[in-house]
Amino acid sequence: MAAKSFKLNTGADIPALGLGTWQSETGKVKEAVACALKSGYRLIDGAYCYGNEDEVGEGLAEAFASGAVKREDVFVVSKVWTTYNTRVELGLDKSLKSLGLDYVDLFLVHWPLLMNPDGDHDKFPKLPSGERDIIRDYNHVDTWKQMEKLVATGKTKAIGVSNYSKRYLEQLLPHATIVPAVNQIENHPELPQQEIVDLCREKGIHIMAYSPLGSTGGPLLTAEPVVKVAEKHGVKPSTVLLSYHVARGSTVLAKSVSPERIRANLEIINLDSEDKKTLDDYSSSLAAEGKLHRYVYPPFGVDFGFPDKS
Numbered sequence: 001m002a003a004k005s006f007k008l009n010t011g012a013d014i015p016a017l018g019l020g021t022w023q024s025e026t027g028k029v030k031e032a033v034a035c036a037l038k039s040g041y042r043l044i045d046g047a048y049c050y051g052n053e054d055e056v057g058e059g060l061a062e063a064f065a066s067g068a069v070k071r072e073d074v075f076v077v078s079k080v081w082t083t084y085n086t087r088v089e090l091g092l093d094k095s096l097k098s099l100g101l102d103y104v105d106l107f108l109v110h111w112p113l114l115m116n117p118d119g120d121h122d123k124f125p126k127l128p129s130g131e132r133d134i135i136r137d138y139n140h141v142d143t144w145k146q147m148e149k150l151v152a153t154g155k156t157k158a159i160g161v162s163n164y165s166k167r168y169l170e171q172l173l174p175h176a177t178i179v180p181a182v183n184q185i186e187n188h189p190e191l192p193q194q195e196i197v198d199l200c201r202e203k204g205i206h207i208m209a210y211s212p213l214g215s216t217g218g219p220l221l222t223a224e225p226v227v228k229v230a231e232k233h234g235v236k237p238s239t240v241l242l243s244y245h246v247a248r249g250s251t252v253l254a255k256s257v258s259p260e261r262i263r264a265n266l267e268i269i270n271l272d273s274e275d276k277k278t279l280d281d282y283s284s285s286l287a288a289e290g291k292l293h294r295y296v297y298p299p300f301g302v303d304f305g306f307p308d309k310s
């Protein structure tokens with residue numbers, strides 16, 4: 001049977017599957033969260049930047065009130081947004097207030113850079129040129145030192161990072177008193193990121209895979225090798241794409257606001273060695289052709305050290 005959960009370096013369990021909420025429209029995300037929890041999900045992934053944590057909180061409250069789940073049975077994730085990277089406790093407080101919670105299970109550094117906290121917008125400050133207003137001489141390690149202080153407050157059970165390349169992790173780890181519990185990265189057969197996955201495994205950092213379907217519209221659902229494995233098992237391509245991560249020992253996040261797809265995404269199967277080879281060969285052939293595909297790369301204009309974008 002496919003794993004249902006994994007152990008973090010804190011000793012806590014983290015579910016193998018979570019519901020994503022990026023781009024989940026207000027008006028739909030409350031129902032999505034409540035539906036997911038009532039259907040068996042035990043992890044909800046959110047962020048201040050998504051602008052919908054109030055509604056995520058309403059969905060959590062509805063699921064708690066229905067008796068379907070208790071707070072302690074749900075793993076709630078939030079992330080500090082880049083304009084708050086010098087004010088991480090304030091960022092966490094704002095998320096907790098929106099979510100209606102007194103703690104999250106995991107709080108992540110969303111991206112390793114600082115956008116101007118005194119700029120012209122709370123989340124996306126811009127320069128007169130229209131570019132994002134980024135403080136270029138800021139060291140992301142300073143954000144981590146603030147994150148470490150949060151653990152003692154009890155407002156988060158664990159801390160981690162997101163969008164950290166091998167280069168950035170190697171800058172961070174020598175200064176870390178607390179090793180990140182998680183690195184949340186874009187990950188799928190078109191972007192296997194094996195070098196980061198291997199480094200994280202060696203350091204005891206759990207991978208959370210985002211955009212497993214290729215993000216908006218799920219472009220990976222029609223990739224030929226994915227369809228082939230799905231047909232072999234008589235399952236949907238989405239099941240193959242989600243199961244790929246669980247087979248690699250990672251947690252996977254799938255976003256949907258459709259109750260039918262939320263429930264369908266619960267199906268995780270065991271992939272055998274032939275399936276894994278089919279998907280790995282697909283990754284290798286894309287790499288050889290220089291066609292690895294990163295679907296999420298916001299216009300920060302910063303080199304984050306990912307080999308496909310450096």
Ligand SMILES: NC(=O)C1=CN([C@@H]2O[C@H](COP(=O)(O)OP(=O)(O)OC[C@H]3O[C@@H](n4cnc5c(N)ncnc54)[C@H](OP(=O)(O)O)[C@@H]3O)[C@@H](O)[C@H]2O)C=CC1
Pocket residue numbers: 019020021022023045046110162163184185209210211212213214215216217218221238253254255256257258261262264265296
């Ligand atoms: N740390 C970070 O920087 C990032 C984190 N994330 C996290 O990871 C989560 C997942 O990644 P995300 O980029 O949203 O994309 P996903 O790869 O989860 O794909 C979501 C898209 O696929 C559709 N979809 C979902 N399930 C199915 C299905 N079974 N069949 C067909 N289509 C389906 C959704 O539409 P519909 O809703 O209509 O079903 C939506 O258009 C995010 O929501 C977020 O929580 C994502 C990106 C960056």
Ligand SMILES: O=C[C@H](O)[C@@H](O)[C@@H](O)[C@H](O)C(=O)O
Pocket residue numbers: 022047049050296297298299
């Ligand atoms: O988590 C999802 C993504 O990282 C998202 O937060 C960013 O892409 C953001 O919309 C941006 O434009 O910088």
